[in-house]
Amino acid sequence: MQQTAGSGGLKCPSRDFSKFIQAFSENKDVQIKFTKYPLKEQVLDLNAEPEPKPVMRTLRRDQISFPVMPGEADRKKWNLIFRIDEIKSNRAKVNVMSDDSDSFVVDYFFVLDSCWYLKRMEDSSFVIRDDL
Numbered sequence: 001m002q003q004t005a006g007s008g009g010l011k012c013p014s015r016d017f018s019k020f021i022q023a024f025s026e027n028k029d030v031q032i033k034f035t036k037y038p039l040k041e042q043v044l045d046l047n048a049e050p051e052p053k054p055v056m057r058t059l060r061r062d063q064i065s066f067p068v069m070p071g072e073a074d075r076k077k078w079n080l081i082f083r084i085d086e087i088k089s090n091r092a093k094v095n096v097m098s099d100d101s102d103s104f105v106v107d108y109f110f111v112l113d114s115c116w117y118l119k120r121m122e123d124s125s126f127v128i129r130d131d132l
Contacts, residue, residue, distance in 0.1 A: 012115030017092045020116045021084065026071045037061045040120040068121065069108060070096065080104060092116065
């Protein structure tokens with residue numbers, strides 16, 4: 001592990017994305033530390049007419065409710081599938097979705113700098129979630 005700049009002295013869990021994402025998904029402090037701010041978030045406007053449409057938001061740290069990614073226990077409780085969709089040399093994509101419908105679908109986009117950082121989220125869920 002290497003030391004990263006910033007508060008709390010949290011170290012980069014790993015430059016190996018498979019190891020990094022395990023730590024990221026299980027630890028709120030890791031999520032806070034290894035998110036690029038402002039975070040870009042695309043969500044569905046479920047009230048748009050004639051059908052829901054995507055809306056891009058740019059969020060400051062104080063506008064984000066952590067954890068942004070459910071850990072293994074919550075994924076099991078909510079029957080969510082966790083899948084690494086893509087790993088390139090300096091970017092990666094993770095998909096978390098419900099196993100039975102499109103009610104929960106979130107893509108997480110990461111970039112590699114001194115460590116991996118969450119750069120953007122795309123929430124295509126068709127339900128409003130208060131518990132995540």
